[in-house]
Amino acid sequence: MKDNKGMTLIVKTVIKFLAPIVILFGVYIILHGHLTPGGGFPGGVVVASAFILLTLAYGTEVAEKKMKRSLAALLESTGALFFLILAVLGIFLGGWFFSNFLPKGEPLKLLSAGFIPLANIAIGLKVGGGIFAVFLALVIFRVAGEGGEEQK
Amino acid sequence: MLELYSLIILMILGSLVAIHTKYLLSAVISLTLVGLILCVTFLYLQAPDTAITQTIVEVIALVILIRAVPIEKDTMGRKGAKETFSAVVTTIFLVLFAFFAYRALLDLPQFGFPLMRVSEGYIREGLVKTGSANIVTAVLLDFRAYDTLGEATVLFTAILGAIIVLRKAGRK
Amino acid sequence: MIFFLSFILFLIGLYCVLIKKNLLKIVMGIVIMEYSVSLFLILLGYKKGGFPPIVTPGVEGTNFVDPLPQALVITAIVISIASLALIISLCMRIYQKYKTFDITKIRKLKG
Incomplete structure (x- = not known):
């Protein structure tokens, strides 16, 4: 085997098929947050958990190639900025902070509820990026005397 | 039940x-x-x-x-006079706390019949005012979006703190 | 008295925080207290015979449980995972410096 980091072949193969489905499920939860149970918070954590699965199965290097820690932190900041911009746009377009300035649309359809789906996407980016960044920071950190690094 | x-x-x-x-x-x-x-x-x-x-x-x-x-x-559960004393004091404190909390919890509305003065408005007008079928999302992102903004701030600060504590530069 | 049962869960967490000498046990006590608080809030919003607060097409009526505590508890849960990560990173730094999780020994080493 070329890369014998991470877990066994069985786990790796299962994760290879499972991770895209988990990401898809997370995106579904985020986009349908205004119609079904879910929303930005759980959806973002589901997407982050897919990358956490990859990290656990393949080791840190492969997961870093897919999603760097700086990229995850950047996504988190983007989500926060996006949310704030939506809130401030409400002042100019709707009259007050966090006013729902987009048209409501037809209820119970995917494209409805004004800016709530956009805010859900912002929250999902923020939560997912943040949790994955902090998980990578926790995994990369090594206490002296543990793992490969010997205590001096 | x-x-x-x-x-x-x-x-x-x-x-x-x-x-x-x-x-x-x-x-x-x-x-x-x-x-x-x-x-x-x-x-x-x-x-x-x-x-x-x-x-x-x-x-x-x-x-x-x-x-x-x-x-x-x-292996930190050593027995000694000091540990026994602290356990007894803590138990007395917790029993007192539980007694007064029981008296306070009696004043709450009965289980299954909540006071919904604010939430009735949310439920009645949620779909019309926000267009969101999920009332929880409507509360979270429209009626009480300030709470969500504060939550985002706390989350950002906590993650920033964790990454700074674990950074490599301070590993001497 | 179902509110008091969730309060007992809070007391167990408080006991763990006050008595235990291991840092990780203290963290677990804090997590148990978080569970009990979110359970208490959701119990407070339960309505007898109510439905989840989601409007479904084809179903009339608005006999819903209270949506407000649920929205607050969602934010509280997500904050709890971030603060747990912060606490754990602090614990790992302490372990790196003192090679132990015992709080009495850490206090002695402070000098």
């Missing part, structure tokens, strides 16, 4: 096991068990959004806690 009581008593037993076992790994696992029973309880109490969030956060909390736990026994 009986299911609810048995679920909560199961949670109490699981947390007792979690704080009394000597092995830290089994303590973490029973803690996760308590969290998973908690999300079954949320489903029973008609809160599916909260149940989804609790399930996934629970699994990630398990991973994070296992990352920190060394595989060794918790």
Whole structure:
């Protein structure tokens, strides 16, 4: 085997098929947050958990190639900025902070509820990026005397 | 009602096991068990959004806690006069606390009949005013979006703090 | 008295925080207290015979449980995972410096 980091072949193969489905499920939860149970918070954590699965199965290097820690932190900041911009746009377009300035649309359809789906996407980016960044920071950190690094 | 009581008593037993076992790994696992029973309880109490969030956060909390736990026994439960004294004092404090809290909890509305002065408006006008079928999302992102903004700030600060504490530059 | 049962869960967490000498056990006590608080809030919003607060097409009526505590508890849960990560990173730094999780020994080493 070329890369014998991470877990066994069985786990790796299962994760290879499972991770895209988990990401898809997370995106579904985020986009349908205004119609079904879910929303930005759980959806973002589901997407982050897919990358956490990859990290656990393949080791840190492969997961870093897919999603760097700086990229995850950047996504988190983007989500926060996006949310704030939506809130401030409400002042100019709707009259007050966090006013729902987009048209409501037809209820119970995917494209409805004004800016709530956009805010859900912002929250999902923020939560997912943040949790994955902090998980990578926790995994990369090594206490002296543990793992490969010997205590001096 | 009986299911609810048995679920909560199961949670109490699981947390007792979690704080009394000597092995830290089994303590973490029973803690996760308590969290998973908690999300079954949320489903029973008609809160599916909260149940989804609790399930996934629970699994990630398990991973994070296992990352920190060394595989060794918790050998810090030494017996001595000082430990016995502190245990007795703590128990007396907790019993007093429980007594006064019981008196306070009697004033709450009866279980199953909540006061919904604010929420009635949200339920009545939620679909019309925001267009969102999920009233919880409507409350979260429209009626009470300030709360969500504050939550985002707290989350950002906590993650920033964790990354700064774990940074490599301070490893001397 | 179902509110008091969730309060007992809070007391167990408080006991763990006050008595235990292992840092990780203290963290677990804090997590148990978080569980009990979110359970208490959701119990407070339960309505007998109520439905989840989601409007479904084809179903009339608004006999819903209270949506406000649920929205607050969702934010509280997500904050709890971030603060747990912060606490754990602090614990790992302490372990790196003192090679132990015992709080009495850490206090002695402070000098």
